[in-house]
Amino acid sequence: MDTFLSIRGVRVVYPGGIIANDDVSLDVRRGEILALLGENGAGKTTLIKVIAGLVKPSSGELVLDGVRFKPSSYRDALRNGVYMVPQMPRFFDGLTVFEDILLTLRTAGRGISGRDLRRKVNELAGRLGFKVDLDSYCWSLSMGEKQRVELLKALLLDSKLLMLDEPTTHMASHEFRLLREMLRGLASEGKSIIFVTHKVREALDIADRIAVMRKGRVVGVFKGEEVDEDILIKYMFGESNGPAGLALETYKSLQSPAGKPILEVLDLWVRGAYGQIAVKGVTMVVGRSEIVGVAGLAGNGQRELFEAIIGLRKPARGRIILDGEDVTDRSPAHRVRKGLAIIPEERLGWGLAPGLSVVENVAFSLLPVNSTIGGFLVDWRKARGVAEEVVAMTNVKIPSLDASVDSLSGGNMQRLMVARELYKKPKLIIAMNPTGGLDLQTARLVKSMIVASSRSSAALIISEDLEELLEVSDRIYVMSSGVVKGVFEKPFNVDAIARAMAG
Amino acid sequence: MLALKVDSKQVVGVTLGLVLGLTLALILGSISPAGFRGILDSLVWVYTNPVPHVFTLTLLSPIACAAVGLTVAYRAGFITVGSEGQILLGAIVTLWLVEYSGLNLNPQVAIPISILLGGFTGALLGLIVGVLRVYFNVNEILASLMLNYVILYVSNHLASGPWRVGPFAITRSVGEEYRLGPLVMVFVAVVLAFLCWFLLTRSSLGLAIKVYGRAPRVAETYGLNPKAIVLSVALLSGFTSGVGGALMMLGFQHSLSPMSVSPGYGYMGVLVSWLSSNNPLVVLPASWFFSSILVLGRSLQASGLPIGYVLAVQAVIVLSVMIARRLSGRWW
Numbered sequence: 001m002d003t004f005l006s007i008r009g010v011r012v013v014y015p016g017g018i019i020a021n022d023d024v025s026l027d028v029r030r031g032e033i034l035a036l037l038g039e040n041g042a043g044k045t046t047l048i049k050v051i052a053g054l055v056k057p058s059s060g061e062l063v064l065d066g067v068r069f070k071p072s073s074y075r076d077a078l079r080n081g082v083y084m085v086p087q088m089p090r091f092f093d094g095l096t097v098f099e100d101i102l103l104t105l106r107t108a109g110r111g112i113s114g115r116d117l118r119r120k121v122n123e124l125a126g127r128l129g130f131k132v133d134l135d136s137y138c139w140s141l142s143m144g145e146k147q148r149v150e151l152l153k154a155l156l157l158d159s160k161l162l163m164l165d166e167p168t169t170h171m172a173s174h175e176f177r178l179l180r181e182m183l184r185g186l187a188s189e190g191k192s193i194i195f196v197t198h199k200v201r202e203a204l205d206i207a208d209r210i211a212v213m214r215k216g217r218v219v220g221v222f223k224g225e226e227v228d229e230d231i232l233i234k235y236m237f238g239e240s241n242g243p244a245g246l247a248l249e250t251y252k253s254l255q256s257p258a259g260k261p262i263l264e265v266l267d268l269w270v271r272g273a274y275g276q277i278a279v280k281g282v283t284m285v286v287g288r289s290e291i292v293g294v295a296g297l298a299g300n301g302q303r304e305l306f307e308a309i310i311g312l313r314k315p316a317r318g319r320i321i322l323d324g325e326d327v328t329d330r331s332p333a334h335r336v337r338k339g340l341a342i343i344p345e346e347r348l349g350w351g352l353a354p355g356l357s358v359v360e361n362v363a364f365s366l367l368p369v370n371s372t373i374g375g376f377l378v379d380w381r382k383a384r385g386v387a388e389e390v391v392a393m394t395n396v397k398i399p400s401l402d403a404s405v406d407s408l409s410g411g412n413m414q415r416l417m418v419a420r421e422l423y424k425k426p427k428l429i430i431a432m433n434p435t436g437g438l439d440l441q442t443a444r445l446v447k448s449m450i451v452a453s454s455r456s457s458a459a460l461i462i463s464e465d466l467e468e469l470l471e472v473s474d475r476i477y478v479m480s481s482g483v484v485k486g487v488f489e490k491p492f493n494v495d496a497i498a499r500a501m502a503g
Numbered sequence: 504m505l506a507l508k509v510d511s512k513q514v515v516g517v518t519l520g521l522v523l524g525l526t527l528a529l530i531l532g533s534i535s536p537a538g539f540r541g542i543l544d545s546l547v548w549v550y551t552n553p554v555p556h557v558f559t560l561t562l563l564s565p566i567a568c569a570a571v572g573l574t575v576a577y578r579a580g581f582i583t584v585g586s587e588g589q590i591l592l593g594a595i596v597t598l599w600l601v602e603y604s605g606l607n608l609n610p611q612v613a614i615p616i617s618i619l620l621g622g623f624t625g626a627l628l629g630l631i632v633g634v635l636r637v638y639f640n641v642n643e644i645l646a647s648l649m650l651n652y653v654i655l656y657v658s659n660h661l662a663s664g665p666w667r668v669g670p671f672a673i674t675r676s677v678g679e680e681y682r683l684g685p686l687v688m689v690f691v692a693v694v695l696a697f698l699c700w701f702l703l704t705r706s707s708l709g710l711a712i713k714v715y716g717r718a719p720r721v722a723e724t725y726g727l728n729p730k731a732i733v734l735s736v737a738l739l740s741g742f743t744s745g746v747g748g749a750l751m752m753l754g755f756q757h758s759l760s761p762m763s764v765s766p767g768y769g770y771m772g773v774l775v776s777w778l779s780s781n782n783p784l785v786v787l788p789a790s791w792f793f794s795s796i797l798v799l800g801r802s803l804q805a806s807g808l809p810i811g812y813v814l815a816v817q818a819v820i821v822l823s824v825m826i827a828r829r830l831s832g833r834w835w
Contacts, residue, residue, distance in 0.1 A: 336726030353717045
């Protein structure tokens with residue numbers, strides 16, 4: 001089999017200095033299914049976006065079918081026979097499937113009459129072995145059906161390279177088998193397919209070759225039949241050498257042993273944004289002065305769990321007990337007053353209010369728990385004093401208390417938000433990806449702040465960064481598909497945790 | 504500390520917008536019967552002669568009262584346009600109190616009571632919209648717009664039915680002893696503007712309003728009460744508009760008739776609030792400006808220009824200013 005697409009030294013740096021792809025080189029052969037395997041944030045989606053013309057690499061080049069390929073836009077890539085199916089295929093809900101397909105074809109510069117299109121669609125659908133009702137509305141399609149229509153579009157466009165980004169996220173298992181058969185059929189016709197996934201078994205099941213990505217690099221390429229799950233998991237997560245931060249160890253040694261439970265989550269079931277059940281019967285306990293980690297790949301119910309605990313999402317079943325009181329039906333305000341410090345995964349727009357100043361952002365969150373800075377009226381003089389103390393905790397120079405928080409860098413926003421929450425002297429700190437996207441130094445500071453503060457309180461840290469959890473946690477729950485797949489106590493068995501994470 | 508500060512870029516943007524708006528207005532006007540010359544003459548007259556200044560100050564207060572309350576509502580992201588109906592309702596209850604209630608109160612009592620009564624009924628009307636939004640998830644723009652029509656038809660009904668005097672659809676007029684001069688009216692508007700400014704910059708509720716308006720998710724997460732925030736701004740903006748309605752009735756409207764109802768003071772309040780970057784103190788000069796354009800329009804009507812021209816000019820200016828402000832890098 002000859003090479004169809006050659007990726008050479010592609011490097012992508014996002015604003016803020018995050019290196020998403022670091023010197024990636026990879027060949028995609030004609031007529032093969034290549035799985036791109038890696039955990040979240042490994043750089044898989046960025047890589048296929050580069051090929052689809054959605055992201056411009058800062059260096060490196062692509063060679064498509066022997067010709068240098070530099071897509072200037074998504075449309076340009078489409079016209080060159082490259083088709084990308086995003087993780088959540090986007091359709092125009094108000095159009096019928098027929099109209100939507102027609103629109104895509106026109107975008108790609110393919111004029112086709114309505115009658116021809118109907119004939120061709122029926123022919124192709126027959127060949128792929130499924131039915132599609134062209135006159136149903138797009139909103140009525142399931143995710144699996146949308147994926148199939150996307151495949152149809154790719155075929156109608158005569159695409160030579162098909163890229164699917166986590167296509168099975170919202171798919172039932174029989175839909176996956178159907179998809180697998182279709183993709184195999186297409187590959188045997190000489191089309192090249194890149195299948196992006198974070199599920200090891202899926203990759204083994206579907207691919208001819210598997211390329212593993214970690215931290216923006218391709219760390220290994222294997223033939224499907226020559227590799228097993230264990231090896232792939234090792235490559236995905238890297239060889240772990242145990243906890244790294246020595247300074248943190250000293251903090252930990254000062255901690256008293258776990259006391260009475262501060263947070264108890266009992267048989268919690270929570271629905272997600274699409275009405276699906278995202279959290280399925282989770283039970284966990286956080287004791288006083290304990291740090292508990294929740295590990296798992298993103299999208300396995302952690303966000304819904306977080307939102308249920310802070311009171312933004314009403315659980316379908318189960319209880320949440322905070323410091324001895326059942327708060328399941330209580331408002332977020334009540335939980336905050338009971339001593340909950342909240343560090344959400346998005347800074348601007350969830351943790352901090354954009355457009356407001358530093359001091360306003362400190363004051364609004366402290367007002368409900370700290371009566372010295374005001375009651376009906378805000379005592380701005382005292383509030384400024386408090387804000388100065390909070391800023392001092394961040395260890396960075398923030399130019400002015402009156403500066404809008406928008407003007408701070410991402411790292412400084414995070415420092416400010418974390419410092420403000422810890423200033424509350426909370427009973428429980430709940431954090432989600434507290435060091436996500438931060439530089440090393442800031443990440444270290446944020447970690448040590450949380451660890452230090454948890455001595456006198458307790459912390460629940462939900463994170464995609466397993467190494468971070470291994471470093472700070474006393475206990476780790478692993479979540480996969482909304483279920484706790486395992487509870488691990490120190491010393492951690494990293495292999496077992498990684499295996500539980502991979503589902 | 505106070506989000507109510509002016510930055511130089513914004514001033515440039517607003518000035519540019521005003522210049523552009525007036526230029527467009529002159530061009531629009533020059534193709535009308537009045538001609539370029541007629542417009543220019545009227546412009547000079549409005550801003551140099553003392554007589555139109557009195558008119559301007561008289562018409563200013565309902566616009567300003569509505570706008571100051573709206574600045575607070577808009578900062579909470581509660582985009583009501585109900586001020587039109589609230590002004591009219593405030594005017595109706597004021598007329599009822601002084602002419603139809605049969606109480607014959609003396610003016611020292613009747614005037615403050617009617618201003619408060621206008622405010623409270625306006626607030627009640629605002630509360631309806633707030634409750635619909637908070638408990639039934641009804642869009643506040645639609646709900647408040649529809650309520651404006653309800654009040655308009657109530658007013659028309661009163662004027663042509665139960666409250667009619669004589670052969671035409673017009674009610675009794677407010678007695679001379681109850682009428683207000685422009686200075687008292689402007690004073691009330693200034694007091695309301697400072698109260699709203701104080702609320703936004705000094706109170707905990709004001710801070711919560713700003714947080715919720717910028718990022719509802721932040722407010723909810725950290726225990727601010729979204730329902731209370733929305734209901735209080737709905738009440739407040741209704742109150743100030745209702746006060747504006749009472750002033751309108753006592754100050755210059757004096758009676759109700761289907762022909763003489765407000766030429767859209769409430770909607771002008773909406774425009775003024777946005778024009779002022781939702782800053783209650785900036786509302787005062789901005790409503791003076793709008794009011795002066797209204798007077799300008801009245802003088803142009805004599806030269807055969809329709810009142811619609813004035814409304815078009817106002818819209819052009821607001822749009823230009825908003826575009827200029829956006830281009831200069833800030834929304835408010």
